[in-house]
Amino acid sequence: MSNNIGIHDLEAATAHYVLPLDALAEAHGIDPAKFHRGLGQDRFSVPAPDEDVVTMAATAASRLLARHPEHHVRMVIFATETGVDQSKSAGVFLHGLIGLGPHVRTVEYKQACYAGTAGIQAALGHIARYPDEQVLVVASDIARYALDSSGEPTQGAGAVAMLISADPALVAIEPQSGLYTADVNDFWRPNDSSTPFVEGKLSMDAYIEATLGSWDDFTARRELKVTDVDRFIHHQPFTKMARKAHAALAAHTGVELGDELIEESMTYNRQLGNAYTASMYFGLAAQLHADTDLTGKRLGFFSYGSGAVAEFFTGVVQEGYRAHLDAAAAVKELSGREEIDYPTYRALHEGYRGASEDYDVDAVTQAPFRFTGVKDRVRHYAAR
Ligand code: HMG
Secondary structure, three states: OOOOEEEEEEEEEEOOEEEEHHHHHHHHOOOHHHHHHHHOOOEEEEOOOOOOHHHHHHHHHHHHHHOOOOOOEEEEEEEOOOOOOOOOOHHHHHHHHOOOOOOOEEEEEOEOEOHHHHHHHHHHHHHHHOOOOEEEEEEEEEEOOOOOOOOHHHOEEEEEEEEEEEOOOOEEEOOOOEEEEOOOOOEEOOOOOOOOEEOHHHHHHHHHHHHHHHHHHHHHHOOOOHHHOOEEEEOOOOHHHHHHHHHHHHHHHOOOOOHHHOHHHHHHHHHHEOOHHHHHHHHHHHHHHOOOOOOOOEEEEEEEEOOOEEEEEEEEEOOOHHHHOOHHHHHHHHHOOEEOOHHHHHHHHHOOOOOOOOEEOOOOOOOOEEEEEEEOOEEEEEEO
16 A cells, blocks of 8 residues: 555646636726736636537646656546536546547546545545556536626636656645535536526635635644645635635634735636636646745645535645646646637627537637537537
């Protein structure tokens, strides 16, 4: 049994378009400072019609595995709350697109924004039992709220693919988690709706309660002081929410916790919007890609998914981690998005189509994989 298990490598991808929140503010007659300062968001990713969670996941995963041609992936866990089918796992579409062999366990996990963390924990268990194998965990989501709703400025889209293995190059996840589940109707998306229903204020309160609940459970099981954590990575539906959680943790523990403990983890999400399951892992990518050398430092992760489930866990940044990172690719992914105006964004939002009829989709994305349309109610994909 190996105990030194964790995130060996990671890679992020997002969607083709980006909408500046200034454009949304102007169209809605809102002071843009409400978005920039009030929510802590500047822009959000908007998928082209030929993109979805599968294409973003395949982009991130194919780039990741290209760096590991000798990989031993034995399990694929696809975490999403934007699944493309009620039965077939998005992971199976992904598996086919990136050309994995047949002898792989493939599954989709769902619990709002939390499922990526459930995927990582399952992967740790797998590697403890089979230390020579690896698990591909991909968190991929599209946060798409109703037009003109209060959640609209917190939309976004993105995927993070992670290779979980023994003796990881980036972050070794430490044993023990703090867990918290409560049945709350703060945010949900019924099967017949393409956008979620949200009780905004309740969702923020539920987030804080679950965060602190997971912390209390953790500290009841393992001796760890809040000052033993060098950086915190929070789930970031909008970056101001991470600041609120950080302040709540400081008040709860009675310890002053400076903004510098979370600041670097928020740089990507400000520009990306909410990527649900991928949000906290974009935070991890931003933190690892930042200039600060974190060798040997402990990261504290607060994962949250509405409904609600939270988990606090820790990881130690590994010696030499910087040599394994591709920060330039992540920055290019964000800066390479095509900026759109408000009417274009609105038309894209209104043009959303499910799989109830046959249609072809024009090629827009420059990413390696695209969604080509629906035939006989089957979704089709292609490499570009
Ligand atoms: P709202 O109507 O924009 O709220 O909805 P608000 O009027 O309270 O304004 C927001 C902030 O802007 C406030 O800051 C205002 O003061 C400030 P705060 O007081 O909270 O610090 N503000 C200004 N600041 C500067 N200049 C101005 C100005 N005007 C106002 N001129 C809400 C906000 C979050 C409710 C909405 O965006 C929403 O419904 N979002 C979706 C739900 C959500 O993200 N909830 C977060 C917790 S739940 C979660 O994280 C899970 C989730 O990711 C889903 C999942 O798990 O699957 C969402």
